[in-house]
Amino acid sequence: MTSRDGIDVHPITESEFADWTRAMNIGFLREPTLPEEIVDARRAQFTPGRTVGAFDGGRCVATFRSFAQELTVVGGAAVPADAVTNVTVAPTHRRRGLLTRMMARDLAAAKDRGDVVATLIAAEYPIYGRYGFGPATSATEWTVDVPRAGLDPRRSGPEDGGRIDLVDGEDVRKLGPELHERLRRELPGAVDRDELWWKVTTGAVRFHASFHEPFYAVYRSAGGEVEGMVAYTADDNWGDAKQPLNTVRVKWLTGVTPAAERALWHYLCSIDWVVKVRSGWRAPDDLLPHLLPDPRAAAVTTQADWLWVRILDVVRALEARTYQAAGSLVLEVADGDGLAGGRYRLEASADGTGSCVPATGSADLTLDVAELAVLWLGDESAVRLAALGRVREERAGAARQADALLRTSRRPWCPDIF
Numbered sequence: 001m002t003s004r005d006g007i008d009v010h011p012i013t014e015s016e017f018a019d020w021t022r023a024m025n026i027g028f029l030r031e032p033t034l035p036e037e038i039v040d041a042r043r044a045q046f047t048p049g050r051t052v053g054a055f056d057g058g059r060c061v062a063t064f065r066s067f068a069q070e071l072t073v074v075g076g077a078a079v080p081a082d083a084v085t086n087v088t089v090a091p092t093h094r095r096r097g098l099l100t101r102m103m104a105r106d107l108a109a110a111k112d113r114g115d116v117v118a119t120l121i122a123a124e125y126p127i128y129g130r131y132g133f134g135p136a137t138s139a140t141e142w143t144v145d146v147p148r149a150g151l152d153p154r155r156s157g158p159e160d161g162g163r164i165d166l167v168d169g170e171d172v173r174k175l176g177p178e179l180h181e182r183l184r185r186e187l188p189g190a191v192d193r194d195e196l197w198w199k200v201t202t203g204a205v206r207f208h209a210s211f212h213e214p215f216y217a218v219y220r221s222a223g224g225e226v227e228g229m230v231a232y233t234a235d236d237n238w239g240d241a242k243q244p245l246n247t248v249r250v251k252w253l254t255g256v257t258p259a260a261e262r263a264l265w266h267y268l269c270s271i272d273w274v275v276k277v278r279s280g281w282r283a284p285d286d287l288l289p290h291l292l293p294d295p296r297a298a299a300v301t302t303q304a305d306w307l308w309v310r311i312l313d314v315v316r317a318l319e320a321r322t323y324q325a326a327g328s329l330v331l332e333v334a335d336g337d338g339l340a341g342g343r344y345r346l347e348a349s350a351d352g353t354g355s356c357v358p359a360t361g362s363a364d365l366t367l368d369v370a371e372l373a374v375l376w377l378g379d380e381s382a383v384r385l386a387a388l389g390r391v392r393e394e395r396a397g398a399a400r401q402a403d404a405l406l407r408t409s410r411r412p413w414c415p416d417i418f
Helices: 014-027 036-045 100-114 169-184 197-202 257-267 314-320 368-374 384-388 398-406
Strands: 008-009 051-056 060-074 078-089 115-119 136-146 163-166 217-221 226-233 244-257 274-278 298-305 307-311 327-334 342-348 354-358 366-367 391-394
Touching: 008 100, 014 036, 014 060, 014 078, 036 391, 051 100, 060 115, 060 342, 060 366, 078 100, 078 314, 163 169, 163 257, 163 342, 169 197, 169 217, 169 226, 169 244, 217 257, 226 257, 244 257, 257 274, 307 368, 314 342, 314 354, 314 368, 327 368, 327 398, 366 368, 366 398, 368 384, 368 398, 384 398, 391 398
Parallel strands: 078 115, 244 274, 327 366
Antiparallel strands: 008 051, 051 060, 060 078, 115 307, 136 274, 136 298, 163 217, 217 226, 226 244, 327 342, 342 354, 366 391
């Protein structure tokens, strides 16, 4: 696709990958040129037809990549998703419609493939709403002031009969995939992790010139089952009077039981010399603060939108998830790109299942496809969106009914960035 100003947008070839990688680094304000071995390692992410670049005079000036993903929805089912990442436009080529061209091409291909949704993690908030994406989950980071937490400094391990062991990257690659699968089957908003993810996170494959190996710890229940795992780093900071003032930073923590989460957080807060623990990105209703005797010791450091979703197939999206109550709702969905718009009747049964069909009767709610994505995983309130003018009630009480059907008891969360 060549525009009138001569900029060509096309799926790149392997021979263009190094130039594409340089353009991506420039867009993200990273060091432009990477060592050849790092570029070669990154070729493992290259998917023909789904790694796209914009070229001006033979030089790559914008980048875009998507890959196959599975997204867990409310109730535990997984739907095929088009995961969008590595989106950049060079500062010399902004406001020329390059992202719009690349996005339109990718979403049309995803629709043709049968993907139910597209997903991304937005570096900037204002960009992706115009393409039908809505912020469907959020994330929170806490900083724990360890001396204030109220934990017994004499503790030696979990009090439930379980144990915590330090392990290495090879152990993580063996034990981590099954543990994550257990988590994501129960967690709306979670996505799958392929073998490459585990190799990159443990340094077996290196995408960066400098890889700092983290510490890894595993929690095993009293029965010996692996129920939790954490990767973390620590700095080396000492005060003027020779006091240790070190901070642990959690890269990721997976717990499939509350006992595992409790044991791992207490472990991190018990490490000698550590006075602060940065939690990394967690669910906004994470248990962490209330796993401490003094929840105020865990202060919110950052809270922001996280996983953005773009619905491509309304019927399959609404039928894939489960519902909190029985009821019927007619939705008028607006989609300026013509991918998923229309009027749909959702029928939810008492057993939690739902059916969705095109409708001809009067709508109960009118909303943009981006707002439907915000409601779909159960994190947002239709009543709240109506108050903000982002959802319009066509029937009195319809927004409250939508909340009764769609909202979840625990908030959805995506543990990953991609």
